[in-house]
Amino acid sequence: MATKIRTERRTDALSKARIVEAAIEILDSEGEDALTFRALAARLSTGSGAIYWHVADKNDLLAAATDHVIAGVTADAVRGLRPQEVIRTLALGVFDAIHAHPWVGGQLSRNPWQDAVLRMLERIGSQVQALGVPERAQFNATTALMSFILGLAGQYAAGARVFPRHTDRSAFRKAFLETVAAKWAQLDPTEHPFxxxxxTVLPEHDDREQFVAGIDLILAGMESVQ
Amino acid sequence: MATKIRTERRTDALSKARIVEAAIEILDSEGEDALTFRALAARLSTGSGAIYWHVADKNDLLAAATDHVIAGVTADAVRGLRPQEVIRTLALGVFDAIHAHPWVGGQLSRNPWQDAVLRMLERIGSQVQALGVPERAQFNATTALMSFILGLAGQYAAGARVFPRHTDRSAFRKAFLETVAAKWAQLDPTEHPFxxxxxTVLPEHDDREQFVAGIDLILAGMESVQ
DNA sequence: TGATCTATTGGAACATCGTTCCAACCGTGT
DNA sequence: ACACGGTTGGAACGATGTTCCAATAGATCA
Structure with missing residues (x-):
């Protein structure tokens, strides 16, 4: 028999899917730094060597985990007739995914050639096309949107890296922003007026609204150039 | 005597400035991964312990190196009467700095609370203000520009991570983009048309022009909303 | 059925890294 | 001359990603 159709050896048999699932659990509950092959092996009750049989290396594992999350966003059929609304919904889906899984932000911005970014590129690009942007400008317009999203993704991940795990994130976030604002308020007025x-507005600002405002700014630019 | 004014012990005495300078040399010539405390100690003909007396940790070192590069950009008096031109010049200065030192891109996007980012925020923000953007919208407009720049910074750093060191970067870049384009061209037409x-345009596109186009798109959005 | 084969497993071992620790050094002040 | 403290150099520690390999278990075949 040339092709081998393998039935699962055990119900708890190792597989890339099961490994990725366990990795995501660790990343979500204990943060980026907690994902080590030893911790992963312990959670799966196996050794690190077994994991390496299913996964090429840590990059491969993180890319698969990121793709798993982002695929859940891009798979949703997006409602809304106007392309602007579809783009806004897509972008907000990515934003919310990063909010729920901050490590995704770091991974997206660190590795722009992975499948997850390709997925986003396709969905957003097709809507830019539908928006009527001239073909020559579609490339720049789409990558501008992507760069903005990935840039904010990186910042969000950096923020999450500051907070301790297992705590009330929003409360800690507020305290953190107030600390930053206090430091900024003490800067030299002649050198850092802006x-x-x-x-003064940093501690109370709404991340999500800030994000949508950026998307809308780029969308407005696309319309005005058109 | 309460204050101690120390003359240098030797002409080759260690100092944070000298350490940062050596770190930048390693980062530029051998890439991000090559910067280790052992390599740094070897280049400075000392031990890692001595370095730690001047530098808190690796984050501190990388932040100082990044700040050194970015300070050179934001210190330049920017010519041009129109705020748009000043913003464009500033952004291009950052772009060129990242082009010359790709590791700066990774560092900027990974750690948005460091001094270098603060410098950029101040310079760009003041020009957004000069542009006449209403005060309530200044925050969102400025951070949108920053997110775009930081997003592209991260992508640029990721690209540099792919290339081997000590080679003709532009040639390798072209070959790499052609490889990516070839892979994209073989995707399922119904699933990834865009x-x-x-x-088809990826291999020949100009990074710098793409970057300016993104900046102009956001600037156009700011004007149209105004 | 029993022997064999191969995909898969579990964990020891290795190289490298950031960081800590500490004994020695050297210029200065008493 | 002596002691002191800022500074140095390198050994040592703990952790990580990765490799290596002997042991296993289920499928396949005689």
């Missing part, structure tokens, strides 16, 4: 002004 | 279309 940042000092930002400090 | 990315397949992008593949």
């Amino acid at each position: 940042v000092r002004q930002l400090a | 990315v397949r279309q992008l593949a």
Whole structure:
């Protein structure tokens, strides 16, 4: 028999899917740094060598985990007739995914050639096309949207890296922003007037609204150039 | 005597500035991964313990190196009367700095609370203000520009991570983009029509022009909302 | 059925890294 | 001359990603 159709050896047999699932659980509950092959092996009750039979290396594992999360976003059929609304919904889906899994942000911005980014590129690009942007400008417009999203993804991941795990994130976030704002408020007024002004609105600002505002700004730019 | 004014012990005495300088040399010539405390100690003909007396940890070292590069950009007096041109020049300065030192891109996007980012925020924000953007919208507009720049910074750093060191970067870059384009061209046409279309323009596109286009798109959005 | 074969497993071992620790050093002040 | 403290150099520690390999278990075949 040339092709081998393998039935599962045991119900708890190792597989890439099961490994990725366990990795995501660790990443979500204990943070980026907690994902080690030893911790993963312990959770799966196996050795690190067994994991390496299913996964090429840690990059491969993180890319698969990221793709798993992002696929859940891009798979949703997006409602809304106007392309602007579809783009906004897609982008917000990515934003919410990063909010729920901050490590995804770091992974997306660190490795732009992975499948997850390709998925986003396709979905957003097709809507840019539908928006009527001239073909020559579609490339720049789409990658501008992507760069903005990936840039914010990286910042979000950096923020999550500061917070301790297993705590009330929103409360800690507020305290953290207030600390930053306090530091900014003490900067030299002649050298940093704008940042000092930002400090007054920083602690109360809404991430999500800030994100949508950025998307809308780029969308508005696309319309005005058209 | 309460204050101690120390003359240098030797002309080759260790100092944070000298350490940062050596770190930048390693980062530029051998890439991000090559910067280890052992390599740094070897280049400075000392031990890692001595370095730790001047530098808190590797994050501190990388932040100082990044700040050194970015300070060189934001210190330049920017010419041009129109705020749009000033913003474009500033952004291009950062772009060129990242082009010359790809590791700066990774560092900027990974750690948005460091001094270098603060510098950029101040310079760009003040120009957004000069542009006449209403005060309530200044925060979102400025951070949108920053997110875009940081997003592209991360992608640029990721690209540099792929290339081997000590080679003709532009030639390798071309070959790499052609490889990516070839892979994209073989995707399922029904599932990835847009990315397949992008593949045709990917190898010849100009990074710098793409970057300016993104900046201009956001600037256009700011003007149209105004 | 029993022997064999191969995909898969579990964990020891290795190289490398960031970081800590500490004994020695050297210029300065008493 | 002596002691002191800022500074140095390198050994040592703990952790990580990865490799290596002997042992296993289920499928296949005689």
